[in-house]
Amino acid sequence: MRMPDASEILLQVEGVSLAFGGVKALRDVSLDIRKGEIRAIIGPNGAGKTSMLNVINGFYHPNRGAITFKGRTRAQMQPFEASRGGIARTFQNVALFKGMSALDNIMAGRTLKMRRGLLWQMLRFGPALAEEIEHRHRVEEIIDFLEIEPIRKVPVARLPYGLQKRVELGRALAMEPDLLLLDEPMAGMNLEEKKDMSRFILDVNDYYGTTIALIEHDMAVVMDLSHRVVVLDHGVKIADGTPDEVKKNQGVIDAYLGIAH
Amino acid sequence: MADGGSFDTFPKLLLRNAAQFGNRPAFRHKDLGIWQTWTWTEVAGIVRAYAAGLQRIGLQPGHTIAIVGSNRPKLYWTMMAAQALRAIPVPVYSDAVADELAYVLAHADVKFVAAQDQEQVDKILSVSDRVPHLRNIVYDEPRGLRDYDHSRLVAIHDVIEDGRAALAGNPALGEQIDEIIRQGEGSDISIILYTSGTTGASKGVMLSARGCIDAVTDTVRFDRLTENDVALAYLPLAWVGDHYLNYAQGLAAGFCMACPESGETVEQDLREIGPIFYFAPPRVFENMLTRVMIRMEDAAPIKRRMFDYFLGIARRHGESILTGKPVPVSGRLLYALGRLILYEPLKNVLGLSRVRVAYTAGEAIGPDLFAFYRSIGLNLKQLYGQTEAFLYVTCQPDGEIYSDTVGPAAPNVDIRIAESGEVQFRSPGMFVRYFKDQAKTAEALTPDGYVKTGDAGFFDEKTGHLKIIDRAKDVGRLADGTIFAPKYLENKLKFFPSIKEAVAFGDSREFVCAILNIDLTAVGSWAERNNIAYGSYQELAGHPQVYDLVTKSVEEVNRSLAEEKVMAGAQIRRFLILHKELDADDGELTRTQKVRRGFIAERYGPLITALYDGSHEADISTEVTFEDGRKGVIAARLKIRDMPAIGATEPLGRAA
Numbered sequence: 059m060r061m062p063d064a065s066e067i068l069l070q071v072e073g074v075s076l077a078f079g080g081v082k083a084l085r086d087v088s089l090d091i092r093k094g095e096i097r098a099i100i101g102p103n104g105a106g107k108t109s110m111l112n113v114i115n116g117f118y119h120p121n122r123g124a125i126t127f128k129g130r131t132r133a134q135m136q137p138f139e140a141s142r143g144g145i146a147r148t149f150q151n152v153a154l155f156k157g158m159s160a161l162d163n164i165m166a167g168r169t170l171k172m173r174r175g176l177l178w179q180m181l182r183f184g185p186a187l188a189e190e191i192e193h194r195h196r197v198e199e200i201i202d203f204l205e206i207e208p209i210r211k212v213p214v215a216r217l218p219y220g221l222q223k224r225v226e227l228g229r230a231l232a233m234e235p236d237l238l239l240l241d242e243p244m245a246g247m248n249l250e251e252k253k254d255m256s257r258f259i260l261d262v263n264d265y266y267g268t269t270i271a272l273i274e275h276d277m278a279v280v281m282d283l284s285h286r287v288v289v290l291d292h293g294v295k296i297a298d299g300t301p302d303e304v305k306k307n308q309g310v311i312d313a314y315l316g317i318a319h
Numbered sequence: 320m321a322d323g324g325s326f327d328t329f330p331k332l333l334l335r336n337a338a339q340f341g342n343r344p345a346f347r348h349k350d351l352g353i354w355q356t357w358t359w360t361e362v363a364g365i366v367r368a369y370a371a372g373l374q375r376i377g378l379q380p381g382h383t384i385a386i387v388g389s390n391r392p393k394l395y396w397t398m399m400a401a402q403a404l405r406a407i408p409v410p411v412y413s414d415a416v417a418d419e420l421a422y423v424l425a426h427a428d429v430k431f432v433a434a435q436d437q438e439q440v441d442k443i444l445s446v447s448d449r450v451p452h453l454r455n456i457v458y459d460e461p462r463g464l465r466d467y468d469h470s471r472l473v474a475i476h477d478v479i480e481d482g483r484a485a486l487a488g489n490p491a492l493g494e495q496i497d498e499i500i501r502q503g504e505g506s507d508i509s510i511i512l513y514t515s516g517t518t519g520a521s522k523g524v525m526l527s528a529r530g531c532i533d534a535v536t537d538t539v540r541f542d543r544l545t546e547n548d549v550a551l552a553y554l555p556l557a558w559v560g561d562h563y564l565n566y567a568q569g570l571a572a573g574f575c576m577a578c579p580e581s582g583e584t585v586e587q588d589l590r591e592i593g594p595i596f597y598f599a600p601p602r603v604f605e606n607m608l609t610r611v612m613i614r615m616e617d618a619a620p621i622k623r624r625m626f627d628y629f630l631g632i633a634r635r636h637g638e639s640i641l642t643g644k645p646v647p648v649s650g651r652l653l654y655a656l657g658r659l660i661l662y663e664p665l666k667n668v669l670g671l672s673r674v675r676v677a678y679t680a681g682e683a684i685g686p687d688l689f690a691f692y693r694s695i696g697l698n699l700k701q702l703y704g705q706t707e708a709f710l711y712v713t714c715q716p717d718g719e720i721y722s723d724t725v726g727p728a729a730p731n732v733d734i735r736i737a738e739s740g741e742v743q744f745r746s747p748g749m750f751v752r753y754f755k756d757q758a759k760t761a762e763a764l765t766p767d768g769y770v771k772t773g774d775a776g777f778f779d780e781k782t783g784h785l786k787i788i789d790r791a792k793d794v795g796r797l798a799d800g801t802i803f804a805p806k807y808l809e810n811k812l813k814f815f816p817s818i819k820e821a822v823a824f825g826d827s828r829e830f831v832c833a834i835l836n837i838d839l840t841a842v843g844s845w846a847e848r849n850n851i852a853y854g855s856y857q858e859l860a861g862h863p864q865v866y867d868l869v870t871k872s873v874e875e876v877n878r879s880l881a882e883e884k885v886m887a888g889a890q891i892r893r894f895l896i897l898h899k900e901l902d903a904d905d906g907e908l909t910r911t912q913k914v915r916r917g918f919i920a921e922r923y924g925p926l927i928t929a930l931y932d933g934s935h936e937a938d939i940s941t942e943v944t945f946e947d948g949r950k951g952v953i954a955a956r957l958k959i960r961d962m963p964a965i966g967a968t969e970p971l972g973r974a975a
Contacts, residue, residue, distance in 0.1 A: 194352075198351035198352040199351060201351075201352070203462070205581070207352075207580050207584050208581070208583040208584045208587070210352065249945070250945070250947065261462075261463060264463070264465075264466075265463070265465075
């Protein structure tokens with residue numbers, strides 16, 4: 059595995075708190091994501107992992123704290139600004155256009171890269187055509203990369219879950235993101251599908267150099283994949299470090315095995 | 320129309336093709352969703368540059384170069400470039416596990432390996448300490464290989480470009496390459512093909528250039544293949560069938576070899592390419608039909624009725640129309656309507672619309688299955704062959720097609736049946752010897768120069784065609800002397816859609832028993848229609864209703880056996896359904912998906928004991944290899960069913 063450049067920080071979260079009414083989802087959490095690394099966010103159910111991802115890509119707006127992405131600090135951002143800024147994500151429950159083919163779903167990931175307007179694209183003529191061919195070429199590279207050639211033209215609703223997850227990863231990759239957020243990429247998969255997905259995540263990181271932040275429940279997977287792991291429990295950061303450091307941390311062991319409070 | 324003619328090596332044929340059909344497509348490959356095409360002129364240019372590049376990294380005449388991967392133009396070009404330098408290509412099964420790969424690479428003394436991708440490179444590197452002569456690895460797909468040590472690892476693309484640059488800078492080098500091609504002789508070893516290892520360690524079958532070209536020249540003429548044809552090259556590179564049917568026939572006839580996008584897209588690629596020449600083992604034809612039937616079960620009633628009606632018409636008249644026999648006018652009209660409504664659209668869906676010649680071989684094909692494809696107008700024929708013959712021993716000529724024979728001797732092939740019932744032959748393409756194995760070579764040949772096939776067979780009296788019953792050494796006898804041909808029984812069982820594999824036991828025993836595998840697609844769909852819930856293969860296989868379903872099929876087999884005097888005593892008296900699919904990764908099947916009876920008998924010893932000691936349940940725990948190479952243990956308790964004997968079961972077999 060390639061070690062990321064430790065000096066350059068792509069995303070910095072400082073003292074973020076998030077509350078839904080009385081429920082405090084995140085309490086004064088700070089973490090950083092370095093350029094080129096695979097960063098895992100783990101924790102028991104309800105620890106605030108998905109909230110953290112939602113804060114990072116602007117879906118939730120934190121009550122307190124600041125987020126610095128690519129050197130720009132902001133308190134509030136909309137999801138479309140995040141994706142324009144180079145953050146792509148996949149969802150815990152697959153969020154694809156079910157009736158569309160795998161190819162069209164991934165093409166949809168190119169939307170932000172399309173320069174021609176809707177009218178041109180509907181006409182499929184001249185410069186719009188040339189542009190579409192170029193986008194299709196990039197999409198075909200991703201299809202090749204993820205080894206989903208056989209299902210190119212299959213509507214995603216007909217695909218098994220593991221493949222839908224892979225298509226979703228393909229759509230996120232089509233945005234050529236700087237930061238890729240994966241929300242439980244391996245949930246509900248069997249051992250073989252998990253192995254495949256792990257390999258693709260490593261390959262994406264290696265081949266495209268994409269920085270990846272992921273939430274995952276499967277500890278073995280997390281420890282194998284990630285460069286650094288941050289552990290949340292009840293909205294509080296309880297550990298942060300390399301997989302080995304985190305594994306030995308007493309707070310983490312307690313949070314996972316449970317102790318009498 | 321072209322054939323091998325007076326050319327005695329493949330590189331010479333390549334140059335002939337470039338001169339004669341320069342602008343015709345030689346190769347197609349679907350890459351990034353688009354079919355790329357190379358003409359014969361382009362391929363000749365690339366192969367010349369590739370040969371120059373390989374020479375510059377040290378490939379010399381007489382060296383062996385292994386080729387590991389699936390059907391990619393660059394891997395076929397590796398064979399051509401190696402042969403141009405009078406080196407010997409050695410294709411290896413791409414799904415071989417590391418141990419098998421290490422054995423072949425070391426045994427063949429390979430100095431170079433051409434690998435498709437990272438997966439294969441990893442495998443080769445993991446065994447490189449067991450391959451003492453290995454120098455360089457060249458690879459096709461660079462993905463994932465960027466951070467590898469490149470001192471011994473080069474991209475094929477770079478080798479070709481390096482060769483091209485060297486050729487441009489030094490005209491003498493081109494002269495030299497051309498001179499090596501000219502010097503190539505028919506007696507040169509053209510290729511070493513390792514057998515799949517049905518019987519022990521694989522052997523390296525050495526084939527001469529002259530022999531290969533003589534053999535394909537005959538069959539190219541026999542099936543009238545031309546430079547306007549196209550074949551989908553999707554069979555394993557290391558198998559004689561791919562080397563013969565695609566590579567050798569392609570070069571001799573000048574037809575286009577289309578390489579699929581990947582192993583999983585073959586069905587779609589077949590439809591897009593629409594090959595003229597098509598080969599598939601019986602199980603592929605069977606899967607195709609099973610899929611069609613499953614989809615028809617779900618179709619609207621009116622469509623289903625139409626489907627059944629026109630298949631009935633096809634059954635009645637299709638074969639006669641295909642072979643040009645007289646058919647009543649009404650039959651012809653109905654068949655023509657059927658073509659319009661059903662047969663042609665169906666063939667189109669399967670990618671078989673343009674097929675002029677289709678072959679199947681390797682296993683016995685079910686009579687119904689065979690008749691189905693022929694009745695809808697697909698010219699499906701059978702051949703019988705083996706690596707030692709460079710494929711063809713027999714093949715069925717147009718118009719003389721029977722599902723239970725493999726046809727008369729192929730052109731210029733001389734067949735005889737030995738005293739023991741073994742089939743022996745001499746043919747133009749027959750092998751020179753096994754690589755580094757004088758003893759095995761001597762074993763495989765008779766003193767007067769015939770090759771022993773190891774198969775038992777006889778010539779059918781009615782048709783004069785050859786019939787193969789089983790491996791000669793597998794034919795045994797029950798304790799009462801009844802002939803026991805396990806393959807014969809297994810094939811009868813496997814013709815039922817719900818049974819995927821069968822292994823019969825009975826040699827020197829009182830009666831015949833069988834271990835069966837259900838077909839997950841067929842039985843799964845049946846279970847769905849009958850509201851039978853199951854969580855896993857194991858659960859489905861052990862379900863009492865599935866046992867009932869399979870019992871009916873076994874009964875059918877016994878009934879048909881009861882009708883044959885010789886076989887009546889070999890009815891299946893007890894059987895069980897195995898809790899896992901037989902798998903090549905566990906050593907239960909060969910890489911060509913044939914059952915390894917001896918190994919299975921050993922591995923499932925407790926089950927066989929239970930089959931013969933009268934118990935109705937048996938426990939088994941077996942080690943299995945998962946797809947990622949890890950090993951685990953699965954345990955199960957299996958039920959055993961008794962079958963009543965049908966008809967008289969006096970030992971009538973002795974007379975045979």
